[in-house]
Amino acid sequence: MEAIRAAKEDGSQKVLLMIDEINRANLSNVLGEAFYLFEKQTDQQRRKVELGNPQNPIEIEALPANLYVIATMNTADRSLAVVDFALRRRFAWFTMYPHPLNPSGNQVFHSKQFEAMDRIFQTYATSEELMLEPGQAYYLTDSENADDLMKDRMEYELLPLIREYLDNGLMIQAKDALNQFFVDELNQTLFI
DSSP: OHHHHHHHHOTTSOEEEEETTGGGSOHHHHTTTHHHHTSOOOSSOOOOEEESOTTSOEEESSOOTTEEEEEOOOTTSTTHHHHHHHHHHHSOOOOOOOOOOOOOTTEEEOHHHHHHHHHHHHHHOOHHHHTTSOOGGGGEEESTTHHHHHHHHIIIIIHHHHHHHHHTTOSGGGHHHHHHHHHHHHSOOSOO
């Protein structure tokens, strides 16, 4: 509501609304009638919708042209399927894959480990499994004790994540390569 009001008040100013992890919410509860306004329409007449406080609603038939909405979602989240078709009709889609980072300040990006895991996913993952590749944040640590922090991250975050994938029948084609990765990095096997 605040973004719509701001966009309507000053048509010369661009207004950006960011919705993080849009697929985690019940969109009809969060956006209400506004969700209808995201539907692509031709020049045909739309019905007006009332948004906001029922005693003092905003009545509109289209979102302001200067209102831009960016919504993010983690496609590894299993709640995605519930809203996928409704979202696909209303938004343009851009897929972002993990990529190397150039950290600043007191952070280190562990490119060796990132590149090794990325190579495994690029080689063995199906299209659906590519969406499960651990993101670059897994490979970013503080520079103080960076190697120890990365080993902890691999042992207590990446290793359990990959085990869960395998336990759920995912990344099966890569099980030997993934196992070798953890043997090389941690001297631990994936298989218990």
